Amino acid sequence: MAASSSSGDSAMPVRRWLDRWLPKLSLVPSGVALLVFVYGFIGWTIWLSLTTSSLLPNNTFAGLRQYEVLFKLDIWWVSVLNLAIFGVLYVALCLAIGLFLAILLDQKIRAEGWLRTIYLYPLALSLVVTGVVWKWLLNPSLGLEQFVHSLGWTGFSFDWLINPDMAIYAVVIAAVWQASGFVTALFLAGLRGIDSSIIKAAQIDGASLPRVYLSIIIPSLRPVFFSAIILLVSLAIKSFDLVIALTGGGPGYSTWVPAIFMYDFGFNRGQIGLGAAAATLMMAAVALAMLPMLIAELKGRRDGHKN
């Protein structure tokens, strides 16, 4: 501050001018990047999806033809169906495990910090690492199956990773392992935020513990459910790394998801238009998932709660 306070009178207009414009100028690099690399690219990708672009991008308008082609491809519907199966199970299991562990952790547990640290560490790992480890654990000839055999149960079979009908469930196992500790932490933070006097009042009124949880505590965790679901849904729609590392999309196409479709058609098969159409639909899906939150946010603002 010493340097600036020594500025004389003649410097004042410059100072005032700088204070007026410097804040805006300092936003310019990020603002330009936002306009070009986010919004410009969104427009560009949508435009590509409306052209005949294949091996190279071009600007020949084709209307919705790429989308028509996309909707006739079995492999696209396989990807969408896989995402639906994966998404529903992933969100449901993460919420169930997360809520359950958070409630257990909230019972005056010794070493709670240690347990929390253990539950959360998978999130620090790259999804590729997660995929590689689970690929080894789920390996039918050497992994968990072989271990169960060595215990004497030789009829045990666990071949999900190489079974086209079951491989997507193997992806669910690894993905839930990775994210459920995070959901636990979210719920735990929510539980700690609940007003204790309400619970005490209910207990004085003679409500049993399960009843307190079912009718008071869990309903008041609504906002946590809300943000956890939105987060998990958008993570599910974007899932790519884990599937590539765990199954490579296989066996065959059996674990393809839209993100793999987009990558493979856009970059490996020279079908840029189709890749762009797939990306656009993924964004639309995320937007649809966000819609409830945006509406709630706008409602909140109208009611006068601003942040």
Next chain:
Amino acid sequence: MATRTEDGVARGGPLARVLVYGLLLFAAAYFLLPLYVMLTTSFKTLGQISGGNLFALPAPFSLTGWRDAWSSACTGSDCTGLQHYFWNSVAFTVPAVLLSTAFGALNGYVLTKWRFRGSEIVFGLLLVGTFVPFQMFLLPMARVLGMIGLDNSVAGLTLVHTVYGVAFTTLFCRNYYVAIPDELVKAARIDGASFISTFRYVILPISTPILMVCVIWQFTQIWNDFLFGVVFTSGDAHPITVALNNLVNTSSTGVKRYNVDMAGAIITALPTLVVYIVAGRYFMRGLTAGAVKG
């Protein structure tokens, strides 16, 4: 924080306590199991892996897997291990983390303490941008990187990670600075402090926690990235995540070497794991800030 639990929602006999602890420890085992198997397998010999028990401890203790994963395993046609790719990842992660954090702090400062007409719109646009799937940016970015000569390079990855990281760091910093009383900044300005000196002497000294959150969050995100790495680079310029995937899917002799795979996985995971263990509380804060946006 623990005021409520002191009164105890939890009651019930010792049996219930045993059950609660039992379930919690079982969950801990479930989360730790892959890490345990990853570690023990990496120190085993191939003979022990094919003949032995998945959960057995390595005997004899072998460092072959680690040595091969670091310096001689094949990732595609190249057989020099992961070391080169490890340093690739360091080379773009460090500058991208620092740049995106610096821009995020500056943006957050302006958006909260120097608001102007339209600054809320800028923030709104930024917030929406954080939700867009990266798949929307891949095709145009590949073109642009090609045009400016940064395709297939560490510099290109630095640019990409900085650009898409700034949205998150700005969000974190903005939400942190918004809670700092405006009076603090106003007082400094009355004392004659300029835009820059206010930032330097008023804001920056109280920013350590949020800068930690930004650095740790960005480090984890950028180091662990696979999508940008696999799309924008090939061969020599791959980040370690892509190289690990190639290593696992390359079997030069037809024999899968799981000890090498697991050692490679640990090498890839180590930097972010260390950060998590050392600075876990900031990690959690970044996550909740990222989850409950705005």
